[in-house]
Amino acid sequence: MSTAALRSTNRLNRSVVTRLCDLLSSSFHEDALARWMIPDERLRAELLPGFFKVFVELSAAYDGVLMTPDGDAVLLFLPPGAEPDEAALDEAFAGLLGEHMDALRSIIRLQAQHHPEEPPHYYVSFGAARPGRQKGGLISGLAGDLLARADANGSGVYTEASSPGGEAAGRRAGFRRLGVEIVLPDGGPALRPMWRDPR
Template identity: 80%
Template structure:
């Protein structure tokens, strides 16, 4: 496993990781709720995930396998993104669908733990055909070892049964109730892991 630092995320790497995430989350309940039309989802998700890759990279929050077949994005304790710039970037990436993202982000902010310092995992993906091989467990384990060494917790919101299972295997537990998106939207499950 290897950590990619911000100055090593060249444009081709950013594009490759954004495409991997877009492919992995194309049928996820959250992205389907945000962008219901399949064709538009295919068009917009790479740009949407590019914003997340660049945000995480700016905070040294990108882990990937050496072959690039798995990626984990996160923010470290104390990271304070420029909210106005971030909103503008998402608006440019999502166009008319940005309000759905703003709804998600608002609900996430209401439920986000504000107590102890923690790492915040945003997204993880493994290339099709490479799942169930331990790649994500390895990346998550690398992040958790860092969190443990620093004595801080780790927080994530699972948007799928697979995401919840991956976090539970790594020692996460539910944190409060689910985050329910409006209009019959999917549930996000807040998950927390104390340092060990």
């Protein structure tokens, strides 16, 4: 499969960012984590594109966007050593999410408690494929590109699966469970921390 890594924020023109945000928003609209964070369906559809725009631009700043040439699948990640400005991210998300920011802060806090500090590793935040192309191997192809890069660097890869299907896909790619599930409060869903050693 031919994939293309977008190498810098400058390569992410406005139309590409919009396309990727729409793709991610539609893919995660019914995700348990998104529903817990923004319960109202209409408001969730309104807020998710801006939410994902922050993640797309953050990953792009670290050369961490992989997408198919047609833009029908995307994988966002951060490389080893990435140090995002957490205060700036908090401010950006707060401006977007308003009253739902407390829910996001809860997610971020729990993720940070479970995130491995060592060894240095790639961190995959989101992956999505266009509806109708979801089981066609697009995400697996993008993940294969990232895993090959991680293997060449001798680095592990960490992610958190938000669904049983995501966990199953991770296991097929060589990931294993790492520690206990990250369970969100008030009857919220669980994230499944996963790790892959370099090969």
